[in-house]
Amino acid sequence: MKLKFYLIIIFCFLVTARASAQKPTGSIHTVVVDQKQQPLEYVNAVVVNAADSVAVKSTASNKQGSIEITGLKQGSYKLIVSQLGLKRLVRPFAISNQKPTANLGTLTMEPDVHNLNEVAVSAVKANATIKGDTTEFNARAFKTQPNDNVEQLLKKLPGVEVDKDGKVTAQGQQVTKILVDGKEFFGNDPKAVTKNLPADAIDKIQIISDKTEKAKNTGIDDGQREKVMNVTLKDDKKSGWFGNVSAAGGTDSKYLGQFNINHFDNKRQLSALFLSNNVNESGFTMEDLNAFTGGNVFDTFSNNGSISINVNSNGRANINGAFAGVNGGLITNHTGGLNYSDMWGKKNQLKFNANFITVLSSNNLAEVDNIQDPVQNLLTNKNINGNNRYNSYRLNMNLEYKPDTLNTLKLKPNLSYSYTHSNNVTGITSTDLNQTLLNNASQSLDQVLRNPVLGAIFSANHKFQHGKGSINLYTTDSYSPYRNKATNIFNIAYPTNSTVPDSTANLQTAQNNNGTISNTTLSFIRQLSKAHKLNLTLSQGFNYRNDNASQTTIDYNPVTGRYEILAPNLSGIYDNTNYRYSSTAGLSKSGAQTTVSLNAELADLGLRGNFTGAQASSVNRNDWALVPNASFSYHPKVGPSIYLSVRSDVTMPSVTDLLPIINTTSNTYKKIGNPDLRMSRSVNFNGNMNTYDPKTNNYFNIYGSFTETWNGFSTESFYDNTGITTSRPVNTDGNFSSNFGFNVGMPSKVKGLRFNYGLNGAINRNVNFINNNKNAVLRVAPGVSLSSSYDIDMLQLSLRTYTTYNNATNSFQHEADNKYYSFNNNATVSVKPVKSWRIYTDLSQSLYRGTPSSTNSSVYLWNAGVERYFMKSQNLTVALTAFDLLNQNSGIQRSLSTTGQITNTQTNTIGQYFFLKLTYKISKLGSAANKPGNSGIVIMR
Template identity: 30%
Template sequence: MKSFSIIICVLAVWLSASNVVAQTGKTVQGMLRDNESRVVAGASVQLEGDKDTLGTSTSPAGIFTFNNVKSDKFTIKVSSLGFEPFARQFSFSPGQDKMTIPSFQLQGIANMLEEVIVDGVITVQVKGDTIEYATKDLKLREGALAEDALKRLQGVEVDKDGNVTAQGEQITRVRVNGRDYFGGDVKTATQNLPADIINKMQVIDDYGDMANLTGNKTGDAEKVLNIEIDPDKNNGYTSMLRVGYGTDDRYQATASIMAMRDKMQLSVLGNLNNINAPLFDFNTQGGGARRRQGGGGRRGGGGMFGGGNGITNTGSLGINYRQDISDKLTVYGSYSFGHDDNDALSSSLNKFIYPDSILDRNSTSNTNTIGNSHRFDANFEWKPSERDFIKVSPQIGYGRTTTVSENFNENLLNSELYNTESNYLDGVSKSPNMGVSALYNRRLNDKGRNIFFNMNISSSGTKQDQDRIIETIVGDPNNSDMTVDSLYRQTIAEMDNKSWNGGASVSYLEPVSQFGKIELSYDYNVNTYDNNRSQDAFNADGSVLDDSRYIFDRMYDYSFSTHRFGANYNYDNDKVRYAVGLSAQPTILNGDALVDGNAIDIHRNGFNLIPIARFEYKFSRQKNLQVNYSGRANEPSVTQIQPFTDNSNPTNIVTGNPDLDAEFQHNVRFRFNSSDFQTGKTFFMILNGTFTQDKIVSNNLRYSDSELGVVQETNYLNEDGAFNLRGFYHYGRSFKNKVYSLNFMGRASYNNNPSYTEGDLNKAQNWNLMQGLMFRYLPSENLEINPGVQYSWDHTFNTLNERSVVMRSWAPNLVGSVNITPTIIFGTDVSKTFYQGNAYDDNPFIINAYVEKRFLKGQRGTLRVQAFDLLNEQTNISRTVSDIQISDTRTNRLGRYFMLLFTYRLAKFAGGIAPQEERGPGGMRRPRM
């Protein structure tokens, strides 16, 4: 067995509790219910008196509390979407310092209060920007994970790779009890948290910290999943241990524990395997949106693995901690470590279409990549008073990657062999980063006057050392069997790129009417870059290769700063929400470069006017329309703006253009939602249009070199006319209390991308269409059948050469499981892909299957035999089409293996009852009394 060891020397978490400052004044407490005696959570409640103007919202139990009340007489005002406004006066009796108000009964507005009730239990509630699902009564097997619960929710989809979408948009962040879990990493939460400790799942349109604090929602929302732990499970622990071994020395060892006690929460996760199952995603900070290639099932929780390109040995360890130190101070954060050792084999067929010729480049590569990643994030939330809120969030990360690769390229010009190139690379890359962000919000009064401050500072860097050996053999175009010349060169390169970012903003809100506010804002942001690159070159005998194309020493430093002044008017009531305004953004770019001893100075000023426009109309809680416009300026990248030619790869050189203007994107977004959870209907539609002024495009050149063969050069310029249109829809319908579910989804996009080829304008016009159909049969926890099919069509037309490229694919699939006996389960995952138009003939047929036996008290033990890729056809095929290039790529993936897995779960909560013991035979949940 190929093995490695991971040693983490010290992981210590220590937090001390602080005393709560005693409250002074009087206390008022009450509860809100609707006209059917159900609690109303999240309602806005105000207390107004001659000495007080206080505000709060009701808890999940419908309770509101006011402390430090100074007035003897006061009015309680209640407002909540879907209910009639409510107001009533109260007064303290002489000597009374605490008042408990009898439950208020709110009257619902017709067609506004939307809930699904099954057997007296609310299963779905729509609360403004939040859709809340109760999960206790879902049909789930013993040992199910949060991901399995998500698959049962109306309007929520989980694809084969574990990516989660809700109402047609991807979930980009996960929280547990309102706080980020492992930095918000989606799959870490959904594929490791057990479903039986979850009380509710909330899909939230999150507009950021400022909107959450002030209620002023502008810009585009981020889809966030918040997982609420069952209050009955908030005092105890749940743990899992899984070990497995299989053919071809495949192994897996996974352990987790989640402990909760009152206001403390601790999770520890560990993972060691060679079946392509990483635990954390270090590709983005803070768990942002990410997409992965997949093909074997989920990563984390006990399904079958194998997704991801190549073969990967991985080891991971992480800890997530949260502590409510007092009513005013909360601390939470996480540390994650990951080690990956990946071997990937790939081949690609690339066709470059020029006006007078066609270049075919056939490539093969063998790459080993070893990476170590560390990530630490923390959050400190402090409420020094009822009106003040402070949050400080430091982050630290570090990554180190070593890469050894061997590549072979074969170039054919007009179908004749022109040259071959062997390329060996041995490189090391280090990437440290750190930063801190902070915000302060001050509520100046209870009518909406507010001031908000935000700041951030961060630094990051990449340092690379590369040792590359390139050997080129140039052929005679007139005689493919004759070698004209060969060139050996070894290059040793160093690259050190550092960046620093700092910014601060202030926003002031002033109410001008009952529903209207004016916002004034200022934002300053600066980015500085320090880029250095040098390279030496040698002949085969070790002597210096005296050629300026391969020996260079370059330095390029620049800074880009922006000031943004904005003003907008916001209107928000129960039915209509809109914002209109304008912001002005002057920009400054300063830079200097030292290229082989020559100094170059760069200075450029810019100015952008950015409109602000947003409109939302709520027909009901489950039916609304949103239209949003946003504008954004994008500065050129370092490569695009560099004032020199980068010929570190002499057969594919890049020349920057320091005179490039920033491109400006206009984005219009239309979203319509019309669902009826009571009847099991969901419909979502999204249309997006992006129009780009001064689009930064490439100019592709090709020429012949007597030593190097075919050389391609890229430079950059600005061009108008770039736009893309995208649309997505989802329609779902369930029948007989979700026993049967039918889902249709489709996507269409059109892209018009201008570029230049040898100075001539080309427009790559691309159509992409997708239509999918999924059916689910779920009569009980003991049987589930999910057949589906997806069809994709991709067409690209290039105006310069008047060529069309078409690719189609059909992908039927079937996922199902059945209880053969109450404790024996069989499951399978079958998929077949038919490609048409791809250069490769592979049409992989993937069959995964398992048989599982549950035993021990409460079915805590599980023994599973699983088979992955029974036909041994696992591979990844992809096509990329750009302005002049068509690239078909095939990459190896983990192939057929069989594995025996043992899983043991143990849970204990207050009262000593484990969740497994609340179930009947076969893992079926017993009805709650």
């Protein structure tokens, strides 16, 4: 199999070598000036093919206004020059043997007053541009296939990674929000965008270092930055209907049915999504979700202002668990959603969005866990078999009202309900590292969880006239009555030579937790100096959380055959309240290219907890802290863009860490609270730099982050010779975490060939205690990524490799030291021998090498298929696809904890199958949709 993988690599380089032999010799020269005949610097110049407008090369004018582009092959082209505020110019020219040089003379550019007032300027762009905190990629510069989704497009962007679990990372940070045309789309599920919008609908993709939602609504810069992605649709996708319908069936009764349809009519948007399958597909693509929510992904899926985004290896996204369903095993999934957006008023004063999403999923799970704990001389093997069912229903709304230019009101109510039923049987064998048996255990756990959530976010903003400041109110509230019922049957058997008696239990547990959260901030911003752009910010904040919980555990009575004997040590009631009252003052100064922000928070933190039961206890804590923050940004018109921040914070321990914890779901692990825990303090240093050279189309990004914690929360564990572990939380110093890296993207002199490469890494240190011995775990994990793509009209090739090295050392027990390598390689080939046919294949290799060698693995996943396009506009596609031709797909995962524990997990997963799939693309868009009497279907290409 390795031979086939290497043959593909050799084929790619042979194609590259052949293309390199075609030496382009043509060039074009011109000079751009303004109406006063003064030379214009930094004017964007792009050469595109005359036939299909695909960008060939780009540059920018120098101080003399001169533009020169060399290395052009023979053919017909267009030169497009543009600059913000000026009307763009388009000039055709040709390169031939008789005339290898085209001289267009002097071009005069005129002001474009209309474009000065627009947010988005439509033009043929370079591959990337950097504007302040935003890196913008021209989607047309990255070739995709007709049926590709946004996820396939994201994988081609420099500095953007989509891992096998679907997490999207840009410039070293996880992407927390994906917008469409600047609007949030289907709440907080990136899969809504990456899986459900077609790549050919995208005009550009922006990566933004954005302030948090709270910072934007209150004006208080806390130094935190989120990576936000904005996907801009092409103009012809913003009016009419578009979407697709797919149906597939295959061997072993495999099936997949999916549709997404979107209607845009100026201000109004209506979208619908549906997915049903038994091939382990969950969620939707980000394309679908962006179309579904009209770009309002964040608003649609955010319940409390936070967001988590994951995109799996098939491009399907999951946002805040909206499309999560069950995990692992053989999954059957049914998902659907409706979304409606509209605006009213002459000036769009009132904006409204509502959506409803439901997920019904189930699985059959067979999992094997191998857990090595060298620090505690413990080896645990688990075999888990079970069936799980998950149902969720979510209703989200978003209202925004702007009665005038000075006032804004926003309300985001949300309601959700989730139901989970899991029934798992687990067998556990514990030995020491010399394979001496410590115990055998078994557990049968039947559990039902119900979790309704009612919440809302409200903000009110009033701006003073003449830009002299503002007053802002921001509050987020939620209420969640959580219910959990479980039947837990377990037993532990010890070796015959052990003095510890065997134990069994048959328990029923009912847990009720009513959780209330309320966070409110009132801020006042005043301009101190208009000339120096100096602002003062004052704010008051109050964060409150209360959990009123109870647990009742009843033992089984074998005489009566009923659960009726109260277990007092496993029953009780606790009432937990946390609060944080803060007063903040800050100054910010903005210049033409720089912004500086300083603020300090005086925080009063407290918690109260009461536990009623066999181990009755109470706690009452209060602490004061000064929390300073600072940030600096530098954004020149040309050159590197830089962002630096220093952010500190304090954290109180939770009541569950201070009071006894009731836990009946594990029979080999016990956790107790520590009433002596103190408040922890941390400081974070963060930096990021982006630069792009329009003359060479080279992109470079470097980033780094370092966090140190004092009085951090770690674990003290006590291990006995029977395999039972007892732990409690403790305060420790010396914990730190860091990550760093850089990304480079560059074209080659060969048309269609581009390279991306990057380096990333993490260095972390965590201190814990084992049987009263201090153990510091230092983990070093560098990684290297390399990719190249070769895209021409009929042939697309790509190679990707990502290699990581993990090395963990322990200060107390060196036998727990561990190191391993992980290699992930991928090669894809797509060929269109004729216009209506496409043949494609992709080969992925996951290679692991580490200690012990018994955990080494090498898995190849080879997929292949052929597509046939029908109808005049090729809107109907029939595809025959083979999944896992080598039948090697396996759900293998490895993780390394901060305490040195190594977990190897293998789950049953879908194997080889063959699919016949029909896809129909719907598109009634743009000007064609608006012409009187035109009711035909127009397919976008």
